[in-house]
Amino acid sequence: MKATLAAICLLSPSLALGSDDPLPSWNDGPAKTAVLNFVETTTTEGSTDFVRPSERIAVFDNDGTLWAEQPMYFQLLFALDRVKAQADDHPEWKTTEPFKSALAGDMKGLLATGKEGLAKVLAVSHAGMTADEFAGSVRRWLRTAKHPTTGKPYYRMVYQPMLELLAHLRSNGYKTFIVSGGGVDFMRVFAERVYGVPPEQVIGSSIAAKYELRDGVPTIVKLPEGLFVDDKEGKPANIYGRIGRRPVFAAGNSDGDKQMLQYTTIPRGVDDTTARFGLLVHHTDAEREWAYDRKSHIGQFDKALDDAPQRGWVVVDMAEDWNRVFAD
Template sequence: MRLFACILAMAAAIGPAWAQDLPSWNEGPIKDAIIDFVTAATTEGGPGWVEPEDRIATFDNDGTLWTEHPVYFQFMFVSDRIRHLAPRHPEWKLQPPFKGILEGDTKAVAASGEHGVTELMAVTHAWMTAEAFEEIVSDWISTARHPRFDRPYDSLIYQPMVELMDYLRDNGFQTWIVSGGGADFMRPWADDAYGIPPQQIIGSQIAEDYQIIEGKPQFMRKPQVFFVDDGPGKPVGIHRHIGKRPVMAFGNSDGDYQMLEYTTSGDGPSLAMIVHHTDGDREYAYDRDTHIGRLDKAMTDAPAKGWHLIDMARDWSTIYPEP
């Protein structure tokens, strides 16, 4: 009887510890798949063992780690910067694409095409030092608020994904951001939000020059695109910056397809998951027909490729951290 009592006591002690893992994830096959994979990856001698140096997990950012509607948050940053700078440029009231930004006409902005986007990026992202840009982003992230939720943008991160990244790091995994968003846009705030340092952030980049300005080495940002970290660019970015294939990858759109494909094409254990936005009450509901974060081909191919769909409404008990 004493042995039985000891077993019950041990179970009671261990049970709550397990329950503390991923507390914002509802019990079900998705949470089980994560814990089973990590348990196997860290069980030496087992079939799912992953060497510590190979425990690499990559995460898209927009729509995977934080909200991306009504438009990508970096575009909200661009729009706010244009409005902030507009008093110095009265000509913008009549000049596309700036006119569209100032009037809130997103269709007009989209109609300006690649040339218009380049103009907006030049004004808001280039012709300044990297240090100055970082200060501007930091100021914006600390003051700007989402139009629907009236919260700072960096508080609209997904609590379940923050818990997941903490859980992975506790088990010896490296966590990397691999995003179509700008690397220099994410680096000023991502460490505080996610615990991911600047050197583990891969994103799109504009060109830069190394210059000595007033006796100080600086990076001068230029209006040309250097690298687009989206779609097939994501595996390229991973190869360039990490130098080995991840064993876990998390995305939410067709822009993440190649990253998931690359991650799960290796010989060893792997796990790929897609955040499916199904919760229109607590967040937004969208997939195939959306203009932001379109999820079509990846959702269709997921079952055959063994990729798991995270149903936001079903699998997450909470969406955002408490204010």
């Protein structure tokens, strides 16, 4: 009998772990309990909190919520790598800002060039090319680039507990969206494979694009204009514009997500008793990841942290609530 049981366990790892637990990387505690209860009550017919399948919209921030964002947004690291790769064709960059600082890896100097400087660096890697060329350059970078401190490929720095949460919501009829300050065209290159979120459910910052027939071939060209920043007030505005209905579940990790959580969870009036869920990932784990919040330049988490108790938002303590961080 023992041999048979061992054989079954080998064949079925989830049974071996003693669980049909949909969130095995989450420790037992108030955050995990709240998430599981919410999904159960909103999907059980007859429950007062039942949410019709068509209204089951869940939105997730990306940087710091689904994957890491330190020592700086990965998309900015991509942009800097692209500047370096093109530097030989632009000798003038050695002496003119913001490229001088970018090439020297001088982050302080680069940030001192302000939004305009950053926009110039981003323009080099993100505009003036076709959509296919851009996607190809992101794809090549993801395949080869390594994170500066962990040495891992960036696509391995996604949070296993959040992958489990995405999958659990989807298996209960929720449609999962990414709503991120990151560039929509950047995230779409990997979101389907890494998160299971198809391109049409990825929402992010964007620049204008134009369509043309180029030598008879339909071509989309990315333009250095028409920037929409999908952050803070921009998130609910973009959710309205692109999804067209209010989510019932929102997850973020920084002040940039505060308005998205407000939009998702605050009742519209006294009659509005729909169940809603706001979740915030608190980066408390300096050992396995990073510890930062109120004073961080990247992913500042201050006002949203203050608002969490009164709004009923669930704050996930990464060190306490997760028994595993990365998905690799």
